[in-house]
Amino acid sequence: MLLATAMLPYACKTEPESISLPDAAEIQEAFMESNMYLLALEEEAINDFIDRYGWNMTETGSGLRYKITHEGSGEKPVFGDFVDIAYTIYLITGDPVYSSGSHGLKTFTVGRGGVERGLEEAILKLNEGSRAILIMPHHLAHGVPGDGKMIPKRATIIYEIELMNVY
Numbered sequence: 289m290l291l292a293t294a295m296l297p298y299a300c301k302t303e304p305e306s307i308s309l310p311d312a313a314e315i316q317e318a319f320m321e322s323n324m325y326l327l328a329l330e331e332e333a334i335n336d337f338i339d340r341y342g343w344n345m346t347e348t349g350s351g352l353r354y355k356i357t358h359e360g361s362g363e364k365p366v367f368g369d370f371v372d373i374a375y376t377i378y379l380i381t382g383d384p385v386y387s388s389g390s391h392g393l394k395t396f397t398v399g400r401g402g403v404e405r406g407l408e409e410a411i412l413k414l415n416e417g418s419r420a421i422l423i424m425p426h427h428l429a430h431g432v433p434g435d436g437k438m439i440p441k442r443a444t445i446i447y448e449i450e451l452m453n454v455y
Contacts, residue, residue, distance in 0.1 A: 330425055330444055337380055337423070337446075345423065352406045353423040360417025363454045367399035371411055372453040377439075378446040380423075385438040385445075393452060404429045407447065416454045422447040 310318075334353065338345055345353040365371050373394050376387040388394060396403045398411055406428030414420060426432065426442045434441045 326442065327425075330442070333380055334423055334425065334444055337444075343421070345421075348409060350406070350409060350428060351425045352409050352428055354410050354413065355421045356414065356418055357421060358417075358419040358450075360415040360419075360451060362416025362451075364415050365398050365411055365451070365454045369398050370453075370455050371396060371398055371451060373407075373411070374450040374452055376448045378448075379439070380444040380446060404445075407449075410447075410449070411451065414449075414451045416451050419448070419450045422449065 338353065343355055345355045347353050374388045375394055376389070377385050379385060394403065398408060401408075404424060406422060406424035409428070410420060410422045424445050424447065426444060429445045430439045430443060432442055434443055439445060
């Protein structure tokens, strides 16, 4: 009897079913479809936001939307210039997340990274003293992961900026 009980786990053992995994092309296609869907939702949210505020904005080829609210008369920055900007950053929900009032002016070298791609693109369209509103889809802002602090994953952000100094 002891031998029969000891053999029982081996007697019931069956071959595992083979698992069929999708091929790489199927995975790629599903990934692309889901990303296209998410991009379409983001685009719709941005357009609804713009319509709600009645803003007439210019859209660049990258997806950045901007509206110059005050045209400055100073120098226009070029790659390699240092700039200082006053700013307030909002989520598309309208919630403020960061501002120069509490964090200080943002200083960076144009074209060297370290700031959102959409911000670098927009700065090149402004003169010193200009003020603008920017709407950045997530791929021009903090991307899929967000900033790990106040800006969540895949967040569209709105910047209100003033180009204070070009040097």
